[in-house]
Amino acid sequence: xxxxxxxxxxxxxxxxxxxxxxxAHADPTFPNxxxxxxxxxxxxxxxxxxxxxxSEKMRxxxxxxxxxxxxxxxxxxxxxxxxxxxxxxxxxLTLGSTSSLGTTPVLNPNAKxxxxxxxxxxSGLAKSDYVIITSTSPSAPQNLKELLAQIKKEPSSFxxxxxxxxxxxxxEMLLHKASLSATHIPYKGSGQVIVDVAAGQVLFATDSxxxxxPLIQSGKLRALAVTGPTRLAALPDIPTVAESGFADxxxxxxxxxxxxxxxxxxxVKKLSDAAQxxxxxxxxxxxxxxxxxxxMLMNAAELTAFVNxxxxxxxxxxxxxxxxxTP
Numbered sequence: 394x395x396x397x398x399x400x401x402x403x404x405x406x407x408x409x410x411x412x413x414x415x416x417a418h419a420d421p422t423f424p425n426x427x428x429x430x431x432x433x434x435x436x437x438x439x440x441x442x443x444x445x446x447x448s449e450k451m452r453x454x455x456x457x458x459x460x461x462x463x464x465x466x467x468x469x470x471x472x473x474x475x476x477x478x479x480x481x482x483x484x485x486l487t488l489g490s491t492s493s494l495g496t497t498p499v500l501n502p503n504a505k506x507x508x509x510x511x512x513x514x515x516s517g518l519a520k521s522d523y524v525i526i527t528s529t530s531p532s533a534p535q536n537l538k539e540l541l542a543q544i545k546k547e548p549s550s551f552x553x554x555x556x557x558x559x560x561x562x563x564x565e566m567l568l569h570k571a572s573l574s575a576t577h578i579p580y581k582g583s584g585q586v587i588v589d590v591a592a593g594q595v596l597f598a599t600d601s602x603x604x605x606x607p608l609i610q611s612g613k614l615r616a617l618a619v620t621g622p623t624r625l626a627a628l629p630d631i632p633t634v635a636e637s638g639f640a641d642x643x644x645x646x647x648x649x650x651x652x653x654x655x656x657x658x659x660x661v662k663k664l665s666d667a668a669q670x671x672x673x674x675x676x677x678x679x680x681x682x683x684x685x686x687x688x689m690l691m692n693a694a695e696l697t698a699f700v701n702x703x704x705x706x707x708x709x710x711x712x713x714x715x716x717x718x719t720p
Contacts, residue, residue, distance in 0.1 A: 433472030
């Protein structure tokens with residue numbers, strides 16, 4: 394009787410495991426409803442634009458609706474945290490960025506998500522350099538060396554799109570490497586930044602090529618250097634910061650897709666393949682490059698390795714600089 398009872402218990406356990414195990418795998422019909430890409434910033438931002446370009450192509454590839462939802466607030470905290478707490482089934486994703494996943498968790502005490510613990514990375518999407526700009530007045534610096542010499546000689550100011558933005562942090566990182574300081578003047582977005590720099594009201598700024606190029610090409614702004622590893626195709630005569638004397642300096646904006654931790658591997662793989670296929674398509678590549686943004690083709694493993702290398706650089710710099718966002 395004892396052995397018979399033991400055998401029955403084993404059978405019940407086996408049946409229970411059989412019912413539980415399939416839940417750990419994806420629904421083979423995935424996706425059978427809309428996949429929602431959450432953007433933690435407003436309409437018209439770089440993250441929003443990339444998400445909408447991506448969603449159109451992924452919809453074709455997956456054969457299922459792919460929507461974009463803007464969840465603003467807290468400098469990217471609210472939308473990103475929403476995804477971190479979402480059901481890990483592949484239907485709720487974040488359009489992550491250098492800001493929302495890289496710098497905000499260190500800068501903002503209200504960010505309660507842990508990037509390593511709360512997210513699984515799906516696919517790299519896009520990347521962009523920044524350009525250091527000043528006015529074209531006769532007294533303005535002609536190159537990065539002259540800019541740094543002027544900052545060393547006299548009190549100087551720089552503008553950014555806001556405290557804690559990459560345009561702010563990139564400049565602070567350059568000043569730190571040059572052992573210099575300048576007064577930071579934060580704005581609400583890039584629009585007025587480039588206007589005031591062009592007018593000479595602020596000495597310089599670091600901003601995106603998409604924002605700065607029209608005024609550079611019209612002769613109202615002077616580009617001094619670009620922050621990425623190579624020169625921009627649109628500015629072939631402008632050196633990188635590394636070429637200008639700071640060999641290890643590199644700042645990129647990047648965007649990626651991520652999902653809540655626990656999302657099944659086969660779902661991640663299907664989403665990753667679809668995202669990379671979308672980003673590498675000629676029409677999407679062309680639309681991105683019109684904005685001076687390049688595709689960043691990385692699968693889940695490659696993106697995870699990249700993020701694990703990039704985020705600690707920002708973390709170390711932010712913690713040593715003492716820069717904080719006041720909630």
